[in-house]
Amino acid sequence: MLNNLTNFLFLTILMMGSIISISSNSWLGAWMGLEINLLSFIPLLTNLKNLTTTESSLKYFIVQALASTTLLFVVLMLCFNKNFSYEYNNYLNIILNSALLMKMGAAPFHSWFPEVMEGLSWTMSFILMTWQKIAPMLLISYCLFYEFIFFTIILCILIGSIGGFNQTNLRTLMAYSSINHLGWMLSSLFISLSYWTIYFLFYTLLSLSIIYMFNQFNIFYFSQIFSSMNNNPIMKFSMFCNFLSLGGLPPFTGFLPKWIIIQNLSSTYMGLVTIMVVLTLITLFFYIRLTYSAFMINSTQILWNNLWSNNITNLMILMNFLSMFGLIIITMIYIIL
Secondary structure, three states: OOOHHHHHHHHHHHHHHHHHHHHHHHHHHHHHHHHHHHHHHHHOOOOOOOHHHHHHHHHHHHHHHEEEEEEHHHHHHOOOOOOHHHHHHHHHHHHHHHHHHHHHHHOOOOOOOHEEEEEOOOOHHHHHHOOHHHHHHHHHHOOHHHHHHHHHHHHHHHHHHHHOOOOEHHHHHHHHHHHHHHHHHHHHHHHHHHOOOHHHHHHHHHHHHHHHHHHOOOOOEHHHHHHHHOOOHHHHHHHHHHHHHHHHOOOOOHHHHHHHHHHHHHOHHHHHHHHHHHHHHHHHHHHHHHHHOOOOOOOOOOOOOOOOOOOOOOOHHHHHHHHHHHHHHHHHHHHHO
């Protein structure tokens, strides 16, 4: 994608739009940054040779335009808010939170997110799952309405867990996994912004490691994993370990950010933490079920003679290693220091 100068230009403007939105000192400036980000992301999504990609870009534009309109409406209402009562401010705050939640694809405004992801390339899917959530998430931390976000967290983790059942499309599965992780990211805002940063960086690393593998092997459906990975058991093992790490199974790296959130939230929001952990176990259930079927049922033979193929790069090996053993490495560093 970066070989094309036009795409590189739009990607730079996309990042600048997010930075403008985050660093703005007014809601109108934040809205302008989000609009710059949106209008630069649409050309990156659109591919005239692929109708499904064009359809996904149109869906994304309609939803984001609706969220931007709602956000601008609330911003204008807040400008004339001096004579309004405190109760009315709460309603405006809920609408403001809802617009930002719709921007990032969090429940209950999530229905567009899996449909858009289904038609995108892996590179655009990764940008949509990670970078496009930074600006709305940081903006929502400025106007956090705890009662409403408390309900949203439970709904995100519930829908993200149940929605992943019986999915054959890997992009749809990654979309529901992203919705599940959004619930954990929103809960980290209850502690502080630094904990959200830690969780987001770990989530980006895990998503990058698994999406890079999917992109290298051109895999979009589970059946392709079962058929193309039988001749390479090491890559098959790494891929499904990445799935388990993304689900948060100890002792993989994905458990570390969840462990940090659980440890810091349990003193004040014990009920919320219990619900989050129980609902996340549903995600782990179907990840483990897929892993079991991949290794036990669909493995007809193991060819240990062809362990390393030409498609495996040093970057892929490094990301897989960090995804599987990051918790152990960080624990050893902590003990030594």
